[in-house]
Amino acid sequence: MERVDTEIKAERPTIYLDHAATSWPKPPAVYEAVLHTLQNDAANPGRGSHRMAVRASRVLFNCRKVLGRLLDIRNPVDIAFTGNTTMALNMAIQGFLRPGDHVIATMTEHNSVWRPLEALKQTLQLQVDYVPVDSQGQLDLLQVDQLFQANTRLLICNHSSNLLGSILPAAELAELAHRRGARILLDIAQSAGHIPVRLQEWKIDMAAFPGHKGLLGPQGTGGLYIAPDMELEPWIYGGTGSQSEASGQPAVRPDRYEPGTPNTPGIAGLAAGVQHVLEQSVSHIASQEQQLSHQMMEGLLSIPGVQVLGPELGRERTGIVSFIMEHQDPAQIAFQLDREFGIAVRAGMHCTPLAHRSAGTIGTGAVRASIGYGSTADEVQALIEAVRWIARQNK
Ligand SMILES: Cc1ncc(COP(=O)(O)O)c(C=O)c1O
Known part of the structure; x- marks a missing residue:
């Protein structure tokens, strides 16, 4: 050459x-959806009942629906939007873990798992074990099983390594965690939109996803799936447009986990990106x-x-x-x-x-x-x- x-x-x-960092370019429908929403539907969703605010709320709901179809999430309100995967992982880790818990994670985790866990070792006296992976980026399920202790509450797994490209067995790991009385948090930053992800079929408890990588949405989008049978302590408190008279964060989903004004135009773009993935299959x-x-x-x-x-x-x-x-x-x-x-x-x-x-x-x-x-x-x-x-x- x-x-x-x-x-x-x-x-x-x-x-x-460099699609693993963020996807570019996006399908044309993504740019159109962002611009259209910004120009026509970008009132504050959930903060008013005028027609534009209702249209903005629909933008969010539509995105939850298409995400649910792609990732196998039956109830769209089990998805909380965040600004990226890092925020979703922090929301899950900081909202779920309690003092003295034991966590198992893998030697493929991203810093957005490793750093919060290392920080919580100091503040919550968290115990953490990282399961080794071999040169193929695969782990030994028996070795994972042997790491469980009486106080293990969470298994965290990077579904696909952002360095090695290996794919870890999410359903088997979920089964293992549940057998040992723990929950599983799956980081699908590098798998969502790239390979099939079936969260409810695989019995995943929480999954953090980016909107801006394989789902082809804009930067500043992402989210966390939280299984219907569990609740997290919110990690950010604030206005939700619902139950404004109460001093506590509302219990209702998704409001509980989505305080503050969301990125409505970005989420419209994300819906268009997910739609593209669904159409391609x-x-x-x-x-x-x-x-x-x-x-x-x-x-x-x-x-x-x-x-x-x-x-x-x-x-x-x-x-x-x-x-x-x-x-x-x-x-x-x-x-x-x-x-x-x-x-x-x-x-x-x-x-x-x-x-x-x-x-x-x-x-x-x-x-x-x-x-x-x-x-x-x-x-x-x-x-x-x-x-x-x-x-x-x-x-
Ligand atoms: C496996 C994995 N987890 C988490 C992240 C963080 O994603 P975000 O940039 O959306 O916060 C990345 C980003 O590359 C990643 O590859």
Whole structure:
């Protein structure tokens, strides 16, 4: 592949392979929904009974409904909107755990699980065990089982590793947690919209999702599913537009967990993104992404000195392909891909030192290329050729 002159490259469209951080571009219907809502329906939902406020409330309800269809949530009010996955995970962790509890999490967790747990070790005297994962990013269910104690109240699991691309067995883990009298919180940041997620069928108690990744909505959207048979202590208190005379947070859902004015235009965009995923069908998206990640892995592995992290070629994974190259700084590779080839990927620690420890890349970090909406075989080939070129130049 020929090196692209910086001047010329600036006019080329970016090859965007950073969907694990946030998806881009979005389906056109998402932009239209945001703009339409902002221009026509962006009164304050639940805060008035005039027609525009009612339309704004409908925007929220419609989004809960399509999310429910995609993620298998029967009652739309069991979804609480948040600004992102991090807030949803904090809402679940801080709203559920009590002093002296024991928690089991995995060595694939994102910092949005690891950091709250580490902070609660100080304030709640929380006990935490992290289950190791192997080089394929998989855990041993027997080892998880052995970690349960009398005071274990929560098992937290990253459904799909944002570094390794591995997919963990959510239904089996839920079954295990329930048998031991605990609840399960699933982080579906990298699986929602990418692979099938069946929350109620799998008996998941809580699930945190981003609106802005595989669900193709705008940034500033996300949410938490809370099973109907459980309640959390709200982690933020404030105005809900309901039971305003009461000093306590209302018990009714979703108001209890959604104080303050929501991101109505963003949620309208999220509904359009979810609708797109439903129309394409998530199993179709999953098989397309699996095919592209297979192509990417095969190509990268044919380059001398390149090592791909996570599940080996041919085994199940999402569209996340992280790699390292002998004697090369991942940050330098990502910089060259961007500046010389117009290819956007991410390098560094990917907010998951736990997974880096599992993969043996805590000292180096890794380059992560991630596939998503609109990714093509040509784009994947362009990445492979660019990495091959960098490997040859920097030898
Ligand atoms: C597995 C995982 N959990 C949580 C998050 C945090 O997501 P957000 O940026 O929506 O807060 C990410 C983000 O990349 C992630 O990959």
